Amino acid sequence: MNDSGRSADSAAGSKRKDARRNQRVLLDAAAAVFVASGVEAPVRDIAARAGVGVGTVYRHFPTRADLVIAVYRHQVETCAEAGPALLATAPAPYAALEEWVGLFTGFLVTKHGLAAALRSDNAGFETLHAYFLDRLLPVCAQLLDAATASGEIRPDVTAYQLMRGIGNLCVGAESDPRYDARLLVGVLVAGLRRPD
Structure with missing residues (x-):
């Protein structure tokens, strides 16, 4: 050439x-x-x-739907890429988990609004939800496994349970200024710590 x-x-x-x-x-x-x-x-x-x-x-x-779907996918990828990066740089696995949960919570508050915008396309939303689980469950599991192996957290909570619990705490947060989902998610994550 x-x-x-x-x-x-x-x-x-x-x-x-x-x-x-x-x-x-x-x-x-x-x-x-x-x-x-x-x-x-x-x-x-x-x-x-x-x-x-x-x-x-x-x-x-x-179209707005194109933008909403692209934002959703972009946020999933940002969250997925953050997990391993945080494990590599945080002072301890629990600190990486806490920081990742903060990012995940921010995404979920947005996600509920995105979901509402996509309700008219149920099949499309189901595909996006499957993509969300496929990309983020392994990342959450990696963070939990590292924090469990280091002895920082209890071993009996699965990635799915944690993500589902966080998701439930985030429902409605985007439309209620009196409700602070981040505060309650922080309480949930603190509850994973092993007692000293």
Whole structure:
């Protein structure tokens, strides 16, 4: 391959990388706006938070459903990738678990609003829910196993039980300003600790 072919490949790769970065910025902005204002928030608010024009949002996500699904998948991936990274950097497995549960809780508060927006497409939502479980159950199990092996937590709670409990505590949190799901999830996670 000659130099012009290599530079064309390099330019194309750079454009793809920029497009992925721009899409990530849009998804992060949409998630933040959804948390603050709900999934029916105006697209102009998402565009403003991302620092782009409204047309850019529609170019990436032609419909609101496309955007909602993309935010959901993006948040699942962010949560899934965070687990191993936290285990590698946290001072102890329990600290990694606590931090991951905080991220997971933030996602769940948003997820309930996303779920409501997707109710008209039940089959699509079921597919997304299966994706959610397939990606996040193993991550939660890895964190629990590490904290159990280190002797920091009790061994009798499964990843599914913990995720289901956290999910139940998050129901309705997005629409009730008097309810702090994070506080109660913190109590739940603290209850996993072995007594000294």
